[in-house]
Amino acid sequence: MTTATASHTHRSSSSGGYGFRQVARMEWIKLRSQRYPLWTLVAMSAVMVGIGVLTGHNAPRHDPSGYDPTNAGLAGLAIAQLVVGVLGVLMITGEYSSGLIRATFAAVPKRRLVLAAKIVIFGTGTLVLGEILAFITFFAMRLSLPAGVPHPAFGQPGVLRAVIMAGVYLCLVGLIGMGIGTIVRNTAVAISVLVALLFVLSIVLLALPHHVSYPVGKFLPVIIAENSLTAVAHDSPALPVWAGLGMMCLYTAVLLGAGGWLLARRDA
Amino acid sequence: MIEANGLAKRFGSTVAVDGLSFDVRPGTVTGFLGPNGSGKSTTMRMIMGLDRPDAGQARIGGRRYGELRWPLREVGALLEARSFHPGRPARAHLAALAASNGIAASRVDAVLAQTGLTEVAGKRPGKFSLGMAQRLGIATALLGDPGVLLLDEPVNGLDPEGIRWIRILLKQLAAQGRTVFVSSHLISEMALMADHLIVIGRGRLLADTTVAGLSAGSASLEDAFFELTSGASQFRAELLTQELLADLSVPETHPTADFQPPRQGAGERRQS
Numbered sequence: 001m002t003t004a005t006a007s008h009t010h011r012s013s014s015s016g017g018y019g020f021r022q023v024a025r026m027e028w029i030k031l032r033s034q035r036y037p038l039w040t041l042v043a044m045s046a047v048m049v050g051i052g053v054l055t056g057h058n059a060p061r062h063d064p065s066g067y068d069p070t071n072a073g074l075a076g077l078a079i080a081q082l083v084v085g086v087l088g089v090l091m092i093t094g095e096y097s098s099g100l101i102r103a104t105f106a107a108v109p110k111r112r113l114v115l116a117a118k119i120v121i122f123g124t125g126t127l128v129l130g131e132i133l134a135f136i137t138f139f140a141m142r143l144s145l146p147a148g149v150p151h152p153a154f155g156q157p158g159v160l161r162a163v164i165m166a167g168v169y170l171c172l173v174g175l176i177g178m179g180i181g182t183i184v185r186n187t188a189v190a191i192s193v194l195v196a197l198l199f200v201l202s203i204v205l206l207a208l209p210h211h212v213s214y215p216v217g218k219f220l221p222v223i224i225a226e227n228s229l230t231a232v233a234h235d236s237p238a239l240p241v242w243a244g245l246g247m248m249c250l251y252t253a254v255l256l257g258a259g260g261w262l263l264a265r266r267d268a
Numbered sequence: 269m270i271e272a273n274g275l276a277k278r279f280g281s282t283v284a285v286d287g288l289s290f291d292v293r294p295g296t297v298t299g300f301l302g303p304n305g306s307g308k309s310t311t312m313r314m315i316m317g318l319d320r321p322d323a324g325q326a327r328i329g330g331r332r333y334g335e336l337r338w339p340l341r342e343v344g345a346l347l348e349a350r351s352f353h354p355g356r357p358a359r360a361h362l363a364a365l366a367a368s369n370g371i372a373a374s375r376v377d378a379v380l381a382q383t384g385l386t387e388v389a390g391k392r393p394g395k396f397s398l399g400m401a402q403r404l405g406i407a408t409a410l411l412g413d414p415g416v417l418l419l420d421e422p423v424n425g426l427d428p429e430g431i432r433w434i435r436i437l438l439k440q441l442a443a444q445g446r447t448v449f450v451s452s453h454l455i456s457e458m459a460l461m462a463d464h465l466i467v468i469g470r471g472r473l474l475a476d477t478t479v480a481g482l483s484a485g486s487a488s489l490e491d492a493f494f495e496l497t498s499g500a501s502q503f504r505a506e507l508l509t510q511e512l513l514a515d516l517s518v519p520e521t522h523p524t525a526d527f528q529p530p531r532q533g534a535g536e537r538r539q540s
Contacts, residue, residue: 017337018369026368030320033360034353094353100361102318103351103408107368109317109334268318 022116024107031121037087043080045082048076050228054143059060070152070159073141074134074166074230078222081173083196084126088177092259093124093187101268110265115182121151123175130170138163158232165229165241172248173221179255198222208248224248269294269447274324277310277529282494284310286471292449294415297442299479300451303497307471308451309347312420321465328416333508334380334497343411346419346478350401351408354394358385362391362411371412379407398425406434417446418484425459435461459489469497496529 027188031037052073060067070084110252117247142151154160169177184190202220212239217223228244239247277285281391284437285307292298292366294495302308314320317325317333324334328343336342352361362376380386383403388396393404402422409417423431442448452458458465458479465482475482476494479489488491 005324018339022368022370026364029360029364029367030353030356033356035363036355098353099351102316103346103365104368105318106316106345106347107340109336109339114306255273261368267313268321 015169018108020113020117023035023113024121026104027114027117027121031091038155040083041089041129044080044251045129045136048133048142049137051076051079051142053144056141057146059145059149061148063144064149067149068232069145069241070138070148070162070232071142071226071230073227073236074137076137077106077166077169077224077230080133080170081198081222081225082195084130084170084174085177085192085198088122088126088174088179089181089187089190089194091118092176092181093146093185093190096185097187105268108265111268112260113261115256122178123171126174127167127171131164132168133161134166137166151191152232156232162230162232165245166225168245169225169229169248172252175252176221176255179252179259181258183255219247221248221251270325270330270418270449271327271330272311272315273326275311275314275321275326276323277307277319277321277417284395284471285314288468288471289324290466290473290476292447292466295445296463297438297450297461297490298446298464299458300449300460300466300468301383301455301493302451302453302468304453305523306469306497308453308468309420310347312347312418312449312451315418316343316347319345321499335523336529338369338412339372340365341416342412343416343418344412344414345417346361346402346405346422347410347476348405348420350405352393352404354399355392356391357390358407359389361404362407362421364381365408366411369412373412379410382410383407388425395492399427402430403436406437416485417441417449419448419450421451421453423452423454429455435452455490464499467496469495 001053006158052075055072055075056069059069059072074079102248104114105111138152145151152159154163176197177190179194180197181187181190184193201221205217205220218227218237218239224239224244227238229248230242231238231241234240238244272288272290275285275288276283277392288307300308300311300320314321315328333343335338345452348535352358356364359376359380362379363373365371366373377386377389380389383406385400385403385407388400393401396404402425406419406422409419417438420432423439425525426434428468435457438448438450441465448460452461463480464478465475466473481491482496483492486495
């Protein structure tokens, strides 16, 4: 009778124990075994490329000076960010609402290891897909530009950087969503917070006088995306591209850090 | 072997578990019995490291849950009927958890067969019946072939066939030398399933004895249980009545002679 128990104890103490590799494999299986992330991303990609084609097609023919077709073509980021952010939220809150989180934490009691694995798996996935999408959008936009309008090329300063940054931005917004989801845990509340951060704040700022809205607005994610990250040339009220990227990384780190801190302390 | 030592947990002003100590030994099915809200689930969650105890600690094979190196190979748990994502097929759910603890992929098929889920393994479990959901929960618990099993209300909502299946399974697992700790508020089921009983009420240990030992002084196990937990149940009934009356703003109530005010707050509210 006791031999079975003894063999269980012996087997587990003879090997090292779970670590990041095992947990990352779990998260990878979880991510690819559901259908909704894939279809959501396909729909999002269609919208972003479509907006790229439309802006290219409707580029100003008569006075193209000062027009940044690369920046305009990536305008679909405004919608894509919401989709990626919501997916990031669901990576966490979906586990809480279904009860899976208890099975996950029973398998991996080191909860921050779970969060780290989710960050790496989801972050890598959104970065790769974000970059692919940004490049496809750029080429689609360029193909649809009318003949008379100057075509942007990667050889021109800032163009390649703007396209790469669009993909980086999507990845960071996804991780911001994950951070909010970890802190809030409830899907509806977390998505509301995300939408407030991405859209509502900028609408509120529109109602304020310029001397208030300009210095504050340049720190909003959507403004950073539009005026800093995907801008080919730097325009003065906006943050320079590296400062904008730094702010986005800071937001992501703060939210995920706070989420990880709470995750280890709260009851599951 | 599970050891609980002075476990305590409160949620706000509610005391859920109040200095609970007991051992659960291998080789037998140990029942965890108590009225609804007596702290059974909270205790199990604290053993699993899901809830942090305010005081005391729980150990499994001498170690705290968080210190286990391959938790699923040492402890299998069914804590709630649905601890899986409704959109992820049963096989993928098990495969993901197996990967986290370095469990061979062959175990996934083994537990699917053992719980009779092989045919629905590729289906999304969101539409599973309660019985099938419970089976998937059992499959999850058995995945790592663990020496310790914790099951919270495993027969809830099951049909007689499902209840019988779980009873036989748990007895087999215990006979293999495993530690099996199973909670229920169904006394008759516990009488059939368990060899040993830990009875709690209001988060406190009321009895830690064999099924035969508990029912010895009474007409039946059920009578013994009610004698044991009457204090806890009565307390709850009184409290409920009192709060109900307070809510209805009845100016005066007539508590029974043996009534003791359970807590200050409720007493004050009654007089307002």
